[in-house]
Amino acid sequence: MKLADLQYIPHFDLLAPQLLFRVQHSSARAGTVKIGSRLLLLPPSNLLSGRFDIVGQPVAYFAERSETAIYEAICRREAIGVSYALTAKRSLLSVQTTAKLSLLDLRPHVSSWPVLHSLRFDQTQALAAEAHAAGFSGIVYKSAQQHDKDCFALWGQALATLRRISLESLVESGSGNLHVALATALNGSQLPLLP
Numbered sequence: 001m002k003l004a005d006l007q008y009i010p011h012f013d014l015l016a017p018q019l020l021f022r023v024q025h026s027s028a029r030a031g032t033v034k035i036g037s038r039l040l041l042l043p044p045s046n047l048l049s050g051r052f053d054i055v056g057q058p059v060a061y062f063a064e065r066s067e068t069a070i071y072e073a074i075c076r077r078e079a080i081g082v083s084y085a086l087t088a089k090r091s092l093l094s095v096q097t098t099a100k101l102s103l104l105d106l107r108p109h110v111s112s113w114p115v116l117h118s119l120r121f122d123q124t125q126a127l128a129a130e131a132h133a134a135g136f137s138g139i140v141y142k143s144a145q146q147h148d149k150d151c152f153a154l155w156g157q158a159l160a161t162l163r164r165i166s167l168e169s170l171v172e173s174g175s176g177n178l179h180v181a182l183a184t185a186l187n188g189s190q191l192p193l194l195p
Helices: 066-073 121-133 156-161 180-189
Strands: 011-014 019-025 033-035 040-042 059-063 090-097 101-105 138-142 150-155 162-169
Touching: 011 138, 019 040, 019 066, 040 059, 059 066, 066 090, 066 150, 066 180, 101 150, 121 138, 121 150, 150 156, 156 162
Parallel strands: 101 138
Antiparallel strands: 011 101, 019 059, 019 090, 033 040, 059 150, 090 162, 138 150
16 A cells, blocks of 8 residues: 555644553563663564554554553454463553654545555555655554544654653552553453453
């Protein structure tokens, strides 16, 4: 998919301060890309495992709400259960933007381009690479996991403009209690919590 395929190319200014959420591993693993002082822990950029990943460019995915971040990362539509052990190794990061970011707005195109919610990532990754080359700091798009909620893929210098607000474990150490956003997403998705 190419930018030229879109009927029009809307810009969206993500203004500061905007609160964003993401689920990430609680600790770095081999190959983890670290942005900031333990702010972002991202998978290696050569994996191309995300919808808008770009070759050689770290990309971080965020949501407008904490529950949406959990739906996107853990309580996905295709999931049949959620592993307690794996979830205990994840944290909910909240950040705030400190500068205006110019994003490609794909939200108006979601009904005309179902590929934007498909698993054919090669198509959406090609679009992200073109958006990056055109000077966009990222993409705003509709969540494929929670109806009518916004998500953001940010890359490059946009990642340096983020300030950490909080980093909370999804499973409280000691008590084993679930973060309220995780409990809400588990309830909404009706997914069983497995060992």
